[in-house]
Amino acid sequence: MTEPVASRGLGGLLASAALARAFTLTVFGTVFSAVAIERTAGRVTYATIVAGLCVVAIGMLAARRREISLVRLVPTTLVLFVGWAGASVFWSTDATRSLWSWVALAGLALLAVTIGHVRDTLQTVRALGDVMRVLLSVSLALEVLSGILLDLPLRFLGIQGNIAQFGPVQGIFGTRNLLGFAAVLALITFLVEYRTQSVRPGVSLFSVVLGGVLAVLSDSPTVVVLATAVAVAAGALAIVRRASPHQRTPLQWVLGAVLVVGLIAGYAARHPIIAWLGAGSDFSTRAGLWANILTYVRVHPVQGWGWFGPWTPSEVPFIVINFRAGETHASALNAYFDVLLQLGWIGLVLFLALAGFAFVRSWLVASERRSIIYAWTPLILVALLVDSMFESFTLWGFGWLLLVLCAVRAGQSRSWRERMELPEDDPELPHVNPGP
Template structure:
């Protein structure tokens, strides 16, 4: 007669949890989309405008189809409404645009970038998002170095877009200037522009450092990636990126000090110090701009940018409220922009200041909407970083290094936006929309319906969800599961008949 064991038995051993193939492919697609945004003009330089446009549009269509099929949980009331308002106002400008064809073309790019940002933020958890960004940045950094190495070793002379080896009228036309072994010559990477490579390299340093602080595996490899990114950042030699790095350092130190505050009023002195350093830094930069930019190898007028700003602002003054029509970037083939502003023999494609650019395109109303958009993003990302995660009475949960990413990205883009218009498109716009929407949808790392549904798709066991949609902590859920199993096995033994 069989007798049940009087001793509780543990759960039978099983294989380790593995991600489903579909979710692996989804994350791979998100990495590709992020790589497209971060690599910027590399696609145009390598394949031409038409193939790059086809790839971009096809990518947007595929992401839209995936979004419809997957139907990730989205709280529609918590969409980034200032982003929606800005995109809507840009769309309305088509009614009075002085360059309707350029407006329609660039609006399509704006729609696709916004769609991709919302898509990635909705299908990936916070940890997956940072991991995907790190993977995309590895591709950009590695290809930039390999491209410069190929030009220096194999071609041994500057290369024009389309892999054409010929002499250019001006060095600005080169895709690569063959400067890898010509120190201190500036490297341009796969983007073909040092001012685009430098902020991406700075972003890579931040993301890899966050991965290290999060306890990611292969730590030695992460240190190597940080070293490679730092090398490309220094060799790109962008004055704007150097200032952005200084701003990132100030923000990081302030956030870490804020996290150490234990009393309600203790943060006040840090806020005061932060404002003093910020305002003092801006005033010093303006008063000492000749000395600072000379030391950085740049002219005091930011390499001719003041002349560009004067031309753009004079046109903006003619239509101060509504602007001339959305066009980000400027389409050089359009008669309104063709040879309007010439720099180094090339038609300029941006105002080299996102606020000046928006003032000309969308008027004062557009500037106000953009300011509200960035204010909301900076506000949420700041408190996402400095506030301890809390959704119940427990107030001692540890901070997550992942929460530093949005506020540090905001520091990069705000500084870069003073001398470039690139925060309005490509990875700049994608990251503002993606991170801003992600904070609204998932204000706590690893907690909430969106975070939990993705974890279930990966096959992981997650904590129970309370009636309000917040997940219980994994450790408590695991303890409850073990208690349930113990209750079912550790009962008085009985005889079977």
């Protein structure tokens, strides 16, 4: 008979499945609600919550230390990227700000690593689905309250009250682009929930409709691109999964070649595509901003200007870039340009390695294993990497949390670490027994 958690003391509580579930829900709820928390209670409140969760995370990992293999704890590429960002403190234009920005980066990475080791993929999907149902429902309710019932903007939350004009809406996420991004991630999660039958059909239908409605009402140009990219990736993955084992390798190469050709064709036809999306002004703004960024990349091409995460408007080079652009930007509106500016070419190579290895590993795992649950990781990565071409959300907040979580999940299933495990270890099973 299993010993009650209460009788096992603090160690038993920290290692319990109940705390692991509560921890996962709290982390997702906090990080996805970051904008709302900061605007209603202040940034210090949000930072305090995250710091408290990090303390709990360290305790949970310590309590499960016998169950977790040290070599499988963190992907090497993640260690190198976060380590390089930390090293940039020594050449940053503002060492103090860079240090705290790095602490925020490492703190969210710690939370993601912990979730990756105390919850399996299905449990992670269920937790994220539960959180997103609540947050999207709250967003829709507040938009209806602001735009229809009160007909007044809720400025403290950034809600403009445009739902009666069918958007754009922001919900509790602060901007339409961030809401659209969150809605696409939620839709992937809801559809995987439906395919795995992990929630009731009525709940799945409500969730998908809710996510789809808010994605459309966000009126974000990137939503169309993200939805198309994820749909194409899902179709390609379905084809590979249905192929026989000896056909998969050549089929993967063919799909890779099609991807390269598609990217080249998309770049060649970028102007008609942008015109069709009605995003000409947005792209023009981004193109001008990127041209200014490249000017400052040439000053420190290898190491960058130092890690700041979201831009600090008063710091060099951000203040000069914004002055030349004639606008105030909080990021490079492109994760790859942001990494290049802040961490140089070394940082960009490490970031691409982190995301690239995670995607390839998760794609191969999803191609080979029967359960559809394994498709969640590569599809989330597709959304993150495609969105990174238009926004820098993947470098902080819930985008960074999910990127690290997906990298940890992919590294558990297919990496050089498997060759270091004992022969009786079964790579098909989660390395840790996370409980119900």
